[in-house]
Amino acid sequence: MSEVNMPAQPPVLDISGLRVAYGERTVVDGVSFQIHRGEIFGLLGPNGAGKTSTLSAIEGLVSPKSGQLLVDGLDVRQEPLEAKARLGVQLQSSSFQAELTIQQIARLYGGLYGVKLSREQIRESMRTIGLEQELGKRFKQLSGGQQQRLALFIATIHNPLLLLLDEPTAGLDPQSRRGLWRRIEELRGEGNSILLTTHSMEEAQAVCDRVAIIDHGVLLTIGRPSELIDKHRDDPRVLSVAHGAPTLEDVFIGLTGSEIRD
Amino acid sequence: MTNTGVNTARPPRGLAMSSLLRADSIVMLNSKTSLVLSALLPIVILVVTSFGKGQSRLGGSSLLVSLALTLGLLTSCLLGYTLALAHDREIGVLQRLRVTPAPNWMIITSRLVVQVATNLLASIIVVIVGAIVHGLALNVGQYLLVIAIAVIGAAMFLAIGQALVGLVQSTNAISAIGRLLMIFLLLLGLLGGSGILGDTMKTIADWSPVGALLTLFSDLLNQSAWSGQDTSSLLACVGYIVVFTSIGIRWFRWNSR
Ligand SMILES: Nc1ncnc2c1ncn2[C@@H]1O[C@H](COP(=O)(O)OP(=O)(O)O)[C@@H](O)[C@H]1O
Numbered sequence A: 001m002s003e004v005n006m007p008a009q010p011p012v013l014d015i016s017g018l019r020v021a022y023g024e025r026t027v028v029d030g031v032s033f034q035i036h037r038g039e040i041f042g043l044l045g046p047n048g049a050g051k052t053s054t055l056s057a058i059e060g061l062v063s064p065k066s067g068q069l070l071v072d073g074l075d076v077r078q079e080p081l082e083a084k085a086r087l088g089v090q091l092q093s094s095s096f097q098a099e100l101t102i103q104q105i106a107r108l109y110g111g112l113y114g115v116k117l118s119r120e121q122i123r124e125s126m127r128t129i130g131l132e133q134e135l136g137k138r139f140k141q142l143s144g145g146q147q148q149r150l151a152l153f154i155a156t157i158h159n160p161l162l163l164l165l166d167e168p169t170a171g172l173d174p175q176s177r178r179g180l181w182r183r184i185e186e187l188r189g190e191g192n193s194i195l196l197t198t199h200s201m202e203e204a205q206a207v208c209d210r211v212a213i214i215d216h217g218v219l220l221t222i223g224r225p226s227e228l229i230d231k232h233r234d235d236p237r238v239l240s241v242a243h244g245a246p247t248l249e250d251v252f253i254g255l256t257g258s259e260i261r262d
Numbered sequence B: 001m002t003n004t005g006v007n008t009a010r011p012p013r014g015l016a017m018s019s020l021l022r023a024d025s026i027v028m029l030n031s032k033t034s035l036v037l038s039a040l041l042p043i044v045i046l047v048v049t050s051f052g053k054g055q056s057r058l059g060g061s062s063l064l065v066s067l068a069l070t071l072g073l074l075t076s077c078l079l080g081y082t083l084a085l086a087h088d089r090e091i092g093v094l095q096r097l098r099v100t101p102a103p104n105w106m107i108i109t110s111r112l113v114v115q116v117a118t119n120l121l122a123s124i125i126v127v128i129v130g131a132i133v134h135g136l137a138l139n140v141g142q143y144l145l146v147i148a149i150a151v152i153g154a155a156m157f158l159a160i161g162q163a164l165v166g167l168v169q170s171t172n173a174i175s176a177i178g179r180l181l182m183i184f185l186l187l188l189g190l191l192g193g194s195g196i197l198g199d200t201m202k203t204i205a206d207w208s209p210v211g212a213l214l215t216l217f218s219d220l221l222n223q224s225a226w227s228g229q230d231t232s233s234l235l236a237c238v239g240y241i242v243v244f245t246s247i248g249i250r251w252f253r254w255n256s257r
């Protein structure tokens, strides 16, 4: 990659003052953060915190009430298709046409992202993600881990600048989760940036360069996982939930409260 | 895929559209329901009615063939297309497509094109079978006009279906309302149009979607000259297309929440 002589590149993602509302209800309220090239950024928060809504605004699925959203310097609202071409997306709950086989799904999404894949190339790709035997199957016939691998493959089919993964490890067994983390590391190595949401602190610490904690639509804190622990280790709310030295999870629970969300 | 840095190019539209058309065609071919609704059901009606002596009472062979054509379009557009769209919305297929760089109109247009093409093919088969079993002698010009009217009919019922999916969120409700609507439109067009419910109902029926389409088809198959009634029917169809397409576009929701 010849990034050396290039003019200063804009952040991969630049969000400022983002506000998303459904009807009267504001669910993302003044969120601002940036993601840089090759960075893996984790958006942490309890259920209903506004993680998916933030991603939806970036993806163009909801239109924000206010704020600015730039992908690679492009305004998402003014140039939605240009912005989408730079995004790889794995939605929290999405599905592929039930009547299509894995092979046909790969072909369709390749075409939608401008990547022409031959049968042999698809077969080869599926081999690398362990779905070679599944080529003729339908999406619904796959196991949870297989569905996730396919969805991630589709999300990265065009080698996107920024990958948006909404709770990618939800419902996965430990093997699949580790497999996904490995894949995320590889993607970073290839120059992709990643924004993922999770409520697993283990995951955030394992793969994220930086994390932000969001609750009730507001970003509470942002930084490297170790920085966050240092920054909040003397917060009484964190101390009251910590057993011994505070962990990222203690920071998370301290800042977002112990009440259970659904 | 290249490994020379990340990709920022906007993909070519032609490739996106052809990929969508290909996928939607595969879905259509795999879906038994849509094929049954658009072709098999009308053919069964044609064949069954060719045995009885009911033709004269129902208005003769040209009306029967028209009815079969209309029924194929009505069921496959109002039920087949509508339910498939609502289902894909409910399980998130549409959202997944919408986060790709394909424009929204392309995603829906591809589905409509495949649906209309299927209806065309089905209509040709139905009218050929109808001509054979009911002894209609049709020339090439009539076949072409049948195709033209089938396109108008498909567009009209698809517009109504699109509006239904736009206005109603739940797939179950769409299924129920779609069925009721279909029965209502059919009864209105047939019973009202027959005149047994009185003159007012006959006028309303003649301007209704099914009534108007039946008039166009049967006048064509009858070889009768173009009449003022045909002009009204054509206007009615175009009117429905415009009104319901606007509703369908204005109110369409991509997600089911
Ligand atoms: N389409 C929608 N319509 C109305 N409310 C919604 C919609 N999507 C999400 N919400 C509400 O917005 C809030 C934030 O949701 P979401 O962004 O999905 O949170 P998270 O992904 O962090 O769990 C929740 O209270 C949720 O119920």
Ligand SMILES: [Mg+2]
Pocket: A051, A052, A053, A092, A166
């Ligand atoms: Mg979510």
